[in-house]
Each structure stands twice: as structure tokens, then as C-alpha cells.
Amino acid sequence: MARRALAAHLALTYGFLYGPILVLMVLSFNRAGLPTVWTGFSLEWYVTLADSPAILAAALNTIIVAVVSTVIATTLGTLLALGVERRRQSNAVDALLFAPMIIPDIVLAIALLSFFTLLEVTLGLHSIILSHVVFNIAFVCAVVRTRLKHFDYAIIEASIDLGADRFTTFRRVTLPVIFPGVLAGALLAFTLSFDEFIIAFFTAGAGASSTTLPMRIYSMIRFGVTPEINAMATIIMLISFTLVFFSQRLNRATVSD
Amino acid sequence: MNSQRRSLVLALPGLGWLTVFMIVPCLIVFFFSFFERGVYGGIEYNFGFDNFLRAAEPIYLSIFLGSARIAALATLIAVIIAYPAAYAISLAPKDRQNTYLFLVMLPFWSNYLIRTYAWIVLLNREGLINKALGGAGIITEPLPILYNDFAVITGLVYNYLPFVILAIYASLQRLNPELREASTDLGAPAWVTFLRVTLPLTLPGVAAGAVFVFVLSIGNFITPDLLGGGRIQMVGNLIYDQFLSARDWPFGAALSLILIFIMMLLLFTQAVFVNRAQQARAAPDG
Numbered sequence: 001m002a003r004r005a006l007a008a009h010l011a012l013t014y015g016f017l018y019g020p021i022l023v024l025m026v027l028s029f030n031r032a033g034l035p036t037v038w039t040g041f042s043l044e045w046y047v048t049l050a051d052s053p054a055i056l057a058a059a060l061n062t063i064i065v066a067v068v069s070t071v072i073a074t075t076l077g078t079l080l081a082l083g084v085e086r087r088r089q090s091n092a093v094d095a096l097l098f099a100p101m102i103i104p105d106i107v108l109a110i111a112l113l114s115f116f117t118l119l120e121v122t123l124g125l126h127s128i129i130l131s132h133v134v135f136n137i138a139f140v141c142a143v144v145r146t147r148l149k150h151f152d153y154a155i156i157e158a159s160i161d162l163g164a165d166r167f168t169t170f171r172r173v174t175l176p177v178i179f180p181g182v183l184a185g186a187l188l189a190f191t192l193s194f195d196e197f198i199i200a201f202f203t204a205g206a207g208a209s210s211t212t213l214p215m216r217i218y219s220m221i222r223f224g225v226t227p228e229i230n231a232m233a234t235i236i237m238l239i240s241f242t243l244v245f246f247s248q249r250l251n252r253a254t255v256s257d
Numbered sequence: 258m259n260s261q262r263r264s265l266v267l268a269l270p271g272l273g274w275l276t277v278f279m280i281v282p283c284l285i286v287f288f289f290s291f292f293e294r295g296v297y298g299g300i301e302y303n304f305g306f307d308n309f310l311r312a313a314e315p316i317y318l319s320i321f322l323g324s325a326r327i328a329a330l331a332t333l334i335a336v337i338i339a340y341p342a343a344y345a346i347s348l349a350p351k352d353r354q355n356t357y358l359f360l361v362m363l364p365f366w367s368n369y370l371i372r373t374y375a376w377i378v379l380l381n382r383e384g385l386i387n388k389a390l391g392g393a394g395i396i397t398e399p400l401p402i403l404y405n406d407f408a409v410i411t412g413l414v415y416n417y418l419p420f421v422i423l424a425i426y427a428s429l430q431r432l433n434p435e436l437r438e439a440s441t442d443l444g445a446p447a448w449v450t451f452l453r454v455t456l457p458l459t460l461p462g463v464a465a466g467a468v469f470v471f472v473l474s475i476g477n478f479i480t481p482d483l484l485g486g487g488r489i490q491m492v493g494n495l496i497y498d499q500f501l502s503a504r505d506w507p508f509g510a511a512l513s514l515i516l517i518f519i520m521m522l523l524l525f526t527q528a529v530f531v532n533r534a535q536q537a538r539a540a541p542d543g
Contacts, residue, residue: 002447003348006341006344006345006348007345009341009342009345010341010342010345010346010357013338013342013361013418013422014360014361016338016415016418017360017361017364017415017418017419018364020372020375020376020378020379020415021364021371021372021375023375023378023379023385024371024374024375024378027378076270076271076274077271079267079268079270079271080267080268080270080271080272082264082267082268083264083265083266083267083268083269083271084264084268085264086260086263086264087261087264087265087268093268093272096272096275096280097275099275099279100275100279102469102472102520102524103279103517103520104472104473104476104477104493104516104517104520105476105478106476106477106478106493106496106497106513107283107286107476107496107513107516107517108279108282110286110496110500110506110509110510110513111279111282111283111285111286111513112278112282113500114282114285114286114289114506114510115278115281115282115285118285130278131278133274133278134274134275134278134279137271137274137275138275141271188366191366191367192366195367195368195369195370197369197370197479198478198479202500214368214370217370217371217374218370221370221374221377221483222483225374225377225378225381225383225384229374230378233368233371233374233375236367236368236371237367237368237371240366240367240368241363241367244363244366244367245363248359248362252355
């Protein structure tokens, strides 16, 4: 009885979590575009999107920011995880690695804006990238550290005893073992950067040339509900879901073996 | 090179990046907060505590209290929804728990703006909920359910619920099943076992989830901005305004510091609380 009530509650919770997203996705295929009436299946809002140079430019900017910040953060975050895991546990380092995940976005955003302004750095895509690396390092590092918890350091000693140098050992032994974790971290970092709005908004500068997709969506939303936003939202949600799905798969393989 | 030094070299670039692009910017905010706004929006380097005094003025104090109220309500509702959901997942067959948990967390990692926008689609005057209720003849006038506290709280609960479920599920996982069995064996009914054993032992998980929701809600900018329609001002929006419209950076910096201070205080309290719970568990006689 109680069990059945709990299961029903869980089902309702999933309904609450996914209902709004599903409504959005269904409406993006409605010819009328708005929830008033269903007037038939149509792809015209997707065509409108593909025809908009402003949206395509923003999409390209977003991809550049996400790719570059992911590459930097994955490299630094992985090295950081390797370094931290082998050292004595330090509360200061743990706090430093935890801070980017918990600090309110708006605070990090104004802090970075103040920093760049004080140093008279011209704002643009590059300053968004420098900023996104901050939280991405923390997430990549956290994911790789979980992988390292199960790492058997004896295989490194074995490799060195057998005559391999440090670099060869890293390339042939350590990296292949932790690679699923590194990839999972990279996919997560890409998704976070791809979707991030506030920090990008503050560090992009005034020029339209560094507008990212979330910034574009934000200004569109402020004008109200439109079918184009529904279509764009559907595409973005599907991209995020796919990336997170693969990241999770890799991560689970990580923990279970 | 010994292994301690080698691991330091590996960690250095990442730690350096966080120092330059997080610690230093936060220190700059710290310093800004003691100065004054210049005539044209710049910064006058006259040291003082005026910004903090100003933050305690009734107009700003009411924004802090209002944000705390909305954040607290969102936290309470999120915990009430999350606890039974996490409990249901922990009762599911072991091989399915990971999938259930993944389905809870999936929306959490996706686009925050879009998840918030979805509620504009549902709640506006021409939105699905008003259309459905109107079509069913339950209401004649559209309900004003967007651009108010209700919409903001709904949006916050919706966005942070997954994390609360995760935190509570994690504490249910750590719970020793023998304790519950012992309680049942000694003749306690299921609800007594829940109230006297399960709930107290999972409170650290509830606290972790609650602190997270409260902290991210009180410093939120997007949800009050989009779902509050500019009518609901929260600390996040106030900071935003100081930097982008009022151009009073030192005051915005002071507000940010106060926000961080509230956050650290809560995290610290939660850590102490969890520590005490662990010590109590380690010393069963005490």
C-alpha cells in the first residue's frame, strides 16, 4: 500500500520533471506554433531557424566557446585530478575545487567582469572561454577523481619496473585506464559551456559578434513565447540529453568495473 | 623528483587557472565593496563601509528578506517532493536504481534558460494550463499564475528538485539496513521505524540538498527575471542591476559579498550538523 503510493509519487515526479519539456517539444511541431489549437504537424519553425543568419552565427559562437573551453578544461582538469589524488588530502584544495560548482553564477559573472575591466582586457569570445574554463575544470576534475578512486597504482609501478619511462607509462597505462572518465568529464564540460548564459552574458562585451546561443535565446524569450524558440529549445534539449546520456554511460562503466 | 612534488606539478596549471580566474576576481570584488561609485559609473577609491550600511537600509533589507522567503519556500516544497521520490527509488530493484536516478538528473544537466522558459509556455494567460482549465469550464477568466511568487517558486523547485532527490537518495543508500530491521524486529510499526530511525539518520542528506537549493535560489537571477516578469526582485537581480543598469559596481560588489557570506554560513552550519550526526553514530552509547 505505502509502496504503491511511493511508486505513484515517483511517477508524478517524473511527470513534473519531463512534462514541461515534452509540451515544448510537441508545440515546436505545431503549425500554429502556439498552444491554442493543434493545427497539424509542421517543420516550418525549424526551417525558419535554419534561415536565420543571426541564430546560425550565435550557434557557431557557442560551439567555438564550448569546444575550446572543453579542450582546455579537460586537459587541466585531468592533470589536476591526477595530481590531487596522489597527494595528502587538503581541505583548502578541496574547497577550491568545490567553489566553482556552488558559487552563484551571478557572483562569478560580476567578479570576472570586474577582473577583465580592471585589467583592461577587451571582451569577446576569448573572455567567455577563459571564464567557462573555471567551472569546467572543477567538473572535469570531479569526474576524473571518481575514476581514480578505483585506480590500482600498482600497474604504474609495474610499468616502471618493466623499464617504461614516466611519459610512456602515462600514455600506455594511466591514460587508457582513466580515459572513459576523461571523456565523460569532457562531454559534461561541453554541455555546461554550451548551455551557460549568465557568465557568458557578462563577459561577452557589447559587440553582437560575440553573442552566444543562450544569450540569443534570452533576448528572444523576453519578447514572449514564439514557435521559433520552441524549435530551438527542442534541438538544444536533445543535444544536451544526448551528451549527458553518453557522459553518464561512460561514467557508469567507470564505477562498475 | 619525488612523487609529492610531481603531483604538485600536475595540479599546478589547474590550480593556477582557478586562482587567476576565480580567486583574484573574487578578491577584486572584495576590494571594490569598500569603495564608492564614481560620477560616471567608475570607482572612487575612498575607503569606507557605506555600501554595507546601505545594504541594511529597509528597501534592500526587504529584498534580502523577500528572497530568503521565496528561497525557503522553494526549499521546503522541493524537500517535501524529493523525500518520497528518493525513498521510492531506494526501494526499487538494485539494477534499476541507477536508471531511475539518471532520469532524475538528466534535466538538471540541460539548459537552465529553456527549462525556465518551458514554464512561461505552460503558465501564461494563453498557456496550456489556462487553456485546459478554460476548455474544461473550470475557469472563465485566465488565472494570473505567471509573473508572481507562485511562478518563481515553481521554477526554482522545478530546476533544483533533481539535486535534492540525489542528495536524499545518497543518504538513504548509506543507511545501514540492519538498523531498520532491528527496529521492526523489536516490534515497531513501519511508520515508527521511519520517524525514529530512517528520517533522523537521513537528515544530513536532506540538509545537504536543502542548503544547495536555498543558496542557488537566493542568488538566482534567471528565474525571478523570467518568471517574476521584473515584478519580483531577488538578490541576484539586484546585483545584476548594480552592474548593468545602475552602474554602481561597489554596491553590487558589497551585495555579492553578503550573498557569499550567507552561503558560507549555511554550508558551515550544515557541515557542523553532518559532523555531529556522524559522531553520534560512531558513539552509539553517547
